[in-house]
Amino acid sequence: MNLTGNHIERENPSRESDLNLPAGCRIHFIGIGGSSMSGLAEIVLERGFRVSGSDRVESCNTQKLRQKGAKLYIGHDALNVPDDTYLVVYTLAISKDNPEYLKAIEKGIPVMERGHFLGLLTREHDYSICIAGTHGKTTTTSMLAHVMLHANLDPSVHIGGNLPVLGGNVRSSKSPYFVTEACEYHENFLNLSPYAGVILNIEAEHLDYFKDIDDIIYAFKKFIKLIPKEGFAVVCAESKPALFAAEAADCKVYTYGFSDDCDFIAKDIQYKENETRFKVYNNDGILTDLVLKVPGKHNVLNALATCAVCINLGCEKEAVKEGLLNFVSPDRRFQNRGFINGAPIIDDYAHHPTEIKATLDSAKQITKGRVLCVFQPHTYSRAKAFGDDFAEALLDADNLVVTDIYAAREKNPGDINSQMLAEKFLSKGINTKYISDFKEIAEYLKKEVRENDTILLLGAGNVNDIVSFLNE
Incomplete structure (x- = not known):
């Protein structure tokens, strides 16, 4: 695995030199029990790397990783970092005086923030699809996983919740497709290398980091500019700030929503007790009809975004229809x-x-x-x-x-x-x-x-x- 990065200090991250990880080397994760960190650890375990890590409390995620061969510690201590550690990955949730982080700095072990490490994984795939937005990232990424599996695209997947069809929160494969959430907090999504990007919505959030809504929109503008000209973006027209951010794109932008001027439109929506039905239209007329077993107008939009991405990836309409019909929400999503x-x-x-x-x-x-x-x-x-x-x-x-x-x-x-x-x-x-x-x-x-x-x-x-x- 070739990872682009250097010895990254928390206060002044840089990504300009190369850091090549030898096959089978040890990677230590500080805060390994988190939904994203545990997923990253599982991916590298499956790719043949040795994994160790620590977290404050035991959890289902830590238990699963231990069963897969990771060496885990409950509580943070400098002694938890093995002497043969080649790279330390940490989450922003840890404090600056974390003893494991400080030991890595003292010993000269390269350290890397979680979002940066995820970004390096996106560069290993030709078609990384990155799902951004204030709300709906986990559900939409999960919907995409369902459809892409039905379309036999064999994607690697990284999401922020446990998805029944995956039996966890990640899936690792050798295909060129990688689907992941793109988190705006601390502008972490600017580490990613998307071929396609989705902006579900933009609202005021994470105001402990961003100054105001304009600051947030500016971050999303930088995100959408990461998409190359040959790639594409899918943007929700129901969110005016999202449309504003999309003006910065260098790639083709497809809009979706409920109005007739969108590229992908949901019409004839019927909300029933156990399902939601609607028709999807594009510029050529009716594209397909969809049935969801999850409720809510917001999930109609999430499914519409999924449809727009998958159609532009070349998926057959039947795969989109069947994938969404069989969609089961990730844990803790209704x-x-x-x-x-x-x-x-x-x-x-x-x-x-x-x-x-x-x-x-x-x-x-x-x-x-x-x-x-x-x-x-x-x-x-x-x-x-x-x-x-x-x-x-x-x-x-x-x-x-x-x-x-x-x-x-x-x-x-x-x-x-x-x-x-x-x-x-x-x-x-x-x-x-x-x-x-x-x-x-x-x-x-x-x-x-x-x-x-x-x-x-x-x-x-x-x-x-x-x-x-x-x-x-």
């Missing part, structure tokens, strides 16, 4: 986790106001009774930036439980908490309770929920742990 008192428990990763509203709308579409939501805000910075927007997104919740903020990478600033959010939601007329303890939340839901209701767990943290208490 995932049914069982039933309580006859009511389904739906677990969803939504953590931005737009995602929350779309998920709540989808739950409303399929629910005859009430929707009882549990919302776990994700990061203090997001809670501060979007308090009013969260209130607007959650207006249609029949009952709402707000639990404590999931800090993730952040420290508590002391000026925002979930009690404050709950009071805001109450002032907007939302039937809201603040409950900190997950077991207490489960007990409340068991008493409150009735047949024909839906329980909706919302958040990118560990709110899904409530499921185990519901099943007690």
Whole structure:
């Protein structure tokens, strides 16, 4: 494997010299349990490299990697970095004083940020398809994986969630096709080398890094300029900022959406209890009709983007149709986790106001009774930036439980908490309770929920742990 890169310092990354990895050398991953990091580790394991790594806690991802032969440690310690390590890959979630990172610097072991390493993998494939956008990256990448597998393109895949058809979050192959999410946080997607790129939408997000929406749009402009002239971009016309970013493209741009001036148009949409049906039109008229087993207007757009990419890759219409018909969402994307008192428990990763509203709308579409939501805000910075927007997104919740903020990478600033959010939601007329303890939340839901209701767990943290208490 030839990887382009050098000894990369966190503060001043550079990609100008070559770093060739000898076959079978050891790569150490700091923060190996994350959805992206575990996927990268699995890919290189399957390509014959030796893998070690560490994370704060044991998880399904770490257990799976250990079973595949990786040498893993729980907790971070300088002693975890083997003496024969050739390269250290780290995630931005670690602190600058991480002992394993510092040991690598001290010993002169090359270090590389996760996004850079993913970018190097995209360069090993002639046709890397990179899916960008504020929302919908994991679902759309998963849809693409389904269709490309049905079309016998044998793609390598890297996504941010476990996909049943893959039996995990990655797939490694020797084909020229590689499908991956393209994350805008810290402008990580600028490390990628896309042949084709998708911009699903652009909204204010990650305001702990970006200054404002204009700063975000500028980053997406730089992303779309990475696509070569012989490649193509697929851009959602329902997002004006996405169209604005697309003006910077040097390649052919295909638009998709609901208006007649798009290149790929969804019409005659029918939302039913267990499926969504619609017709896809292009400049030549009706292209195909599609059936999805996942709800929501947002998934119509995700499927439309998938259709646009796959048709331009040369996939047959039947492969697109069958791939999407058989599509099963990745974990934590409107995932049914069982039933309580006859009511389904739906677990969803939504953590931005737009995602929350779309998920709540989808739950409303399929629910005859009430929707009882549990919302776990994700990061203090997001809670501060979007308090009013969260209130607007959650207006249609029949009952709402707000639990404590999931800090993730952040420290508590002391000026925002979930009690404050709950009071805001109450002032907007939302039937809201603040409950900190997950077991207490489960007990409340068991008493409150009735047949024909839906329980909706919302958040990118560990709110899904409530499921185990519901099943007690």
